Amino acid sequence: MTARPDRVVVVGGGLAGHTAAVTLRSNGFQGRLTLITQESAEPYDRPPLSKELLSGTTGRPTLSPGLHGLNVQLRTQTVAVGLAPGEILTTAGKIPFDAAVLAPGLTARQLPSGPGAPQARVLRTLDDALALRAELTADRSVLIVGAGLIGAEVATAAAAAGCQVTVVSPEFGPALPVVPDSVLDQIRGWYDECGIELMTGVRALETTSAGVLLSDSSVRPADLVLAAVGGSPATSWLDGSRVDLDAGGFITADQYLRTSLPGVYAAGDAVTWRSSRYGCDLHLEHWHHAAESAQVAARNILGATESYDPLPYFWSHQLGHSLHYLGRHDRTDTAETRTDTRSGVSVTWTRDGRPTAVLAIDAPHLVRRARSAIDTSHRAENSVVQ
Numbered sequence: 001m002t003a004r005p006d007r008v009v010v011v012g013g014g015l016a017g018h019t020a021a022v023t024l025r026s027n028g029f030q031g032r033l034t035l036i037t038q039e040s041a042e043p044y045d046r047p048p049l050s051k052e053l054l055s056g057t058t059g060r061p062t063l064s065p066g067l068h069g070l071n072v073q074l075r076t077q078t079v080a081v082g083l084a085p086g087e088i089l090t091t092a093g094k095i096p097f098d099a100a101v102l103a104p105g106l107t108a109r110q111l112p113s114g115p116g117a118p119q120a121r122v123l124r125t126l127d128d129a130l131a132l133r134a135e136l137t138a139d140r141s142v143l144i145v146g147a148g149l150i151g152a153e154v155a156t157a158a159a160a161a162g163c164q165v166t167v168v169s170p171e172f173g174p175a176l177p178v179v180p181d182s183v184l185d186q187i188r189g190w191y192d193e194c195g196i197e198l199m200t201g202v203r204a205l206e207t208t209s210a211g212v213l214l215s216d217s218s219v220r221p222a223d224l225v226l227a228a229v230g231g232s233p234a235t236s237w238l239d240g241s242r243v244d245l246d247a248g249g250f251i252t253a254d255q256y257l258r259t260s261l262p263g264v265y266a267a268g269d270a271v272t273w274r275s276s277r278y279g280c281d282l283h284l285e286h287w288h289h290a291a292e293s294a295q296v297a298a299r300n301i302l303g304a305t306e307s308y309d310p311l312p313y314f315w316s317h318q319l320g321h322s323l324h325y326l327g328r329h330d331r332t333d334t335a336e337t338r339t340d341t342r343s344g345v346s347v348t349w350t351r352d353g354r355p356t357a358v359l360a361i362d363a364p365h366l367v368r369r370a371r372s373a374i375d376t377s378h379r380a381e382n383s384v385v386q
């Protein structure tokens with residue numbers, strides 16, 4: 001895009017949409033800026049929903065800086081239903097644009113439910129979290145499907161609220177390709193310490209009027225069922241538009257976060273972009289990615305040619321411990337685990353002697369320390385390959 005746009009529309013009132021709007025203004029964009037969100041409130045932060053908000057130590061988690069004073073036309077309860085060149089079609093009419101940022105995020109996956117079964121709860125929005133918090137009362141039996149980050153975090157809050165908690169998952173681990181058994185055993189032990197029953201190797205098939213039907217044909221009764229089984233990109237409204245989606249429904253973008261339609265960029269959980277660092281198409285569902293991709297998309301709209309090339313990073317607080325992960329490893333990388341009573345536990349993965357990723361338990365400083373070595377190592381690897 002060569003000329004600076006006069007009208008920018010951002011679709012999605014999550015972290016990526018919010019950050020895109022703030023970045024446009026902080027980089028001098030003075031034109032008309034519209035942010036469309038189907039939610040009823042202005043953008044808020046999601047990580048506290050499964051942590052502080054559920055445990056009652058925070059209320060509505062805000063994003064800072066807020067949109068107040070930025071002259072953003074915030075269209076709440078407005079759903080984007082289609083996109084044509086130069087205009088977004090919404091439930092409140094057409095909104096013309098010169099440039100757009102698509103940041104619709106994910107929709108939480110549901111469990112199938114049989115006849116007469118109450119719907120399993122999910123956790124993606126503030127409303128989901130407020131409803132769930134009210135339901136986590138002492139002595140209720142709570143069955144959580146999925147032992148990933150959100151499943152483990154909700155289990156933590158439910159156990160602390162006095163619920164009888166069971167977590168069911170076919171696999172076990174912190175959403176990473178392979179983690180050494182010794183570390184998985186350590187994490188498993190946290191469930192015991194919190195009084196949470198962990199059932200692995202079994203799949204939840206559907207909610208029934210009696211509870212949850214498992215793949216071993218047993219039915220597990222529960223007062224409350226939470227499906228923490230990931231999400232799908234909220235992009236069906238782009239079907240038939242000139243914005244390309246991949247087989248999983250993610251918006252495809254190049255290294256500058258440009259979609260297939262000129263002037264239209266994408267950011268956040270719903271984008272798959274071309275990573276120069278890894279030489280492949282990548283998508284991430286983490287906080288830092290949502291914020292940083294939105295910043296790059298916004299600056300590129302204003303004339304920059306910035307390649308989006310982050311080191312993947314996420315954190316989680318669960319079962320009384322913290323996890324921090326930086327980089328990207330695969331099954332063939334060599335893992336080395338270090339345990340130090342003072343500095344914590346870490347796993348470092350290497351390939352051909354160069355670090356690819358680090359996982360640190362209760363030791364965020366180890367991730368900070370490893371950053372520059374992982375960053376340099378990937379850049380070096382790519383320059384050899386090309």
Ligand SMILES: Cc1cc2nc3c(=O)[nH]c(=O)nc-3n(C[C@H](O)[C@H](O)[C@H](O)COP(=O)(O)OP(=O)(O)OC[C@H]3O[C@@H](n4cnc5c(N)ncnc54)[C@H](O)[C@@H]3O)c2cc1C
Nearest residue numbers: 012013014015016038046047080104105268269285286287
């Ligand atoms: C409970 C929870 C805990 C998390 N904890 C962590 C953590 O500890 N660490 C970490 O790194 N990451 C965490 N994450 C992930 C992180 O919060 C997400 O990566 C980030 O919120 C993604 O931002 P986004 O703007 O791309 O998408 P979203 O936050 O999903 O926002 C998308 C917005 O677009 C709206 N929208 C969708 N379709 C339309 C449409 N057609 N029209 C109008 N509006 C639409 C949605 O309603 C939503 O408001 C957590 C996520 C959740 C849900």
